[in-house]
Amino acid sequence: MSPRATHDEIARFNFLANFNKYMSNVVVSGNAVAYERRVAPRWRARHGVDPANRREIRAAMSEDPYYQMWSALRRTGMEMRQQAGRSLVLRQIQALRDRARQLNAECAATLRLDDSIAIPRYQSELDNHCMPGSYYAEYIEDDVSAAANYDAGMFATTTGLFGRYLDGAGRGAAQWLSRHRPGWRPRRILEIGCGLGHNLLPLARAYPDAEVIGVDVAAPMLRYGHARAVGMGLGHVIFQQANAEALPFADASFDFIYSAMFLHETSHAALRNILGEVRRVLASGGLQLHLEQPPYRGMSDFEQFLRDWDCHYNNEPFWSALHETRLPALLAEKGFAATAIFETEIHAVVEDEMPKVAAEVEDFGRGGLWYACGAAA
Numbered sequence: 001m002s003p004r005a006t007h008d009e010i011a012r013f014n015f016l017a018n019f020n021k022y023m024s025n026v027v028v029s030g031n032a033v034a035y036e037r038r039v040a041p042r043w044r045a046r047h048g049v050d051p052a053n054r055r056e057i058r059a060a061m062s063e064d065p066y067y068q069m070w071s072a073l074r075r076t077g078m079e080m081r082q083q084a085g086r087s088l089v090l091r092q093i094q095a096l097r098d099r100a101r102q103l104n105a106e107c108a109a110t111l112r113l114d115d116s117i118a119i120p121r122y123q124s125e126l127d128n129h130c131m132p133g134s135y136y137a138e139y140i141e142d143d144v145s146a147a148a149n150y151d152a153g154m155f156a157t158t159t160g161l162f163g164r165y166l167d168g169a170g171r172g173a174a175q176w177l178s179r180h181r182p183g184w185r186p187r188r189i190l191e192i193g194c195g196l197g198h199n200l201l202p203l204a205r206a207y208p209d210a211e212v213i214g215v216d217v218a219a220p221m222l223r224y225g226h227a228r229a230v231g232m233g234l235g236h237v238i239f240q241q242a243n244a245e246a247l248p249f250a251d252a253s254f255d256f257i258y259s260a261m262f263l264h265e266t267s268h269a270a271l272r273n274i275l276g277e278v279r280r281v282l283a284s285g286g287l288q289l290h291l292e293q294p295p296y297r298g299m300s301d302f303e304q305f306l307r308d309w310d311c312h313y314n315n316e317p318f319w320s321a322l323h324e325t326r327l328p329a330l331l332a333e334k335g336f337a338a339t340a341i342f343e344t345e346i347h348a349v350v351e352d353e354m355p356k357v358a359a360e361v362e363d364f365g366r367g368g369l370w371y372a373c374g375a376a377a
Helices: 007-027 029-047 054-061 065-090 093-106 145-157 168-180 201-206 219-231 268-281 301-307 309-313 319-324 327-333
Strands: 188-192 211-216 238-241 254-260 282-292 341-347 369-376
Touching (some): 007 029, 007 145, 029 065, 065 093, 065 145, 093 145, 093 219, 145 219, 168 201, 168 254, 168 341, 168 369, 188 201, 188 268, 211 219, 254 268, 309 319
Parallel strands (some): 211 238
Antiparallel strands (some): 282 369
């Protein structure tokens, strides 16, 4: 189902992947040097004290030319990645649509779209991470271009750290489950905010006897994701259009509920509603697991400042709020016992296909490692 790239398009993505890698591994470190040698002393000279928190550090750093250079390059890199992805998919938009239609027709019963589902305002008011039209834009009937752009571009954005099929988080979650619940056989599995299913399909492979469902509000992602699953021999996986704030499922109907880098793209009010719905549809003895950005608690103010960049300059307005949110406390509010709530780490599984990438340094949310929070019912 993947878009087909020319030599020059592949070269452009290779450049962007290596540019992003250089930015994240080399150039970013200059910010700390600039802060220690110039910015913090200048702030102390003006105010008599060091910056008190990440917000004051940002105010101070915004005047420094190194930070301005790094920030501008990082934003430009994201815009270039969107340009590269969109130029790739829009020139073949009809061919991608027709290919998806053909594959989706082979397993029509497992693609469940509902045009009455409205895009929530916290999504419709912005273009997530500089992606024009975000996940849900449609330019032709049965469009899949937004998903194809995301699929092709994510590899460059993450410099391959999520694996060849961008499923390192899903494979990591499956591995974590095998270690912590050996022999467990969930009957029904749900991923909320599944997108095009990168991290849903590894769970379907890990639990072949389970009914596996992914829900999302964006029809283009579901059309493409379902077609991609069919093409990968997993046409039994259900892709269903639904808002996670009002799941169309019966109470206590899923044994495992999962999300991967989804919660930071919802408002705080929506987050509470979503966790409430997860509580409602999670069966007794079941488990929920959410892979996300790490909490700010315990981080230095400077590290918090660096991670805040996405909130201010990458169209991720709920990013900082999620960093500050105590997910275990929210789960407790939704009725889970303190002894049933846990925090852990999920490591990407990519070493069998990308051993060099797997050997690189892991970093929460920027590499092959995620903070995870969950609870048992």
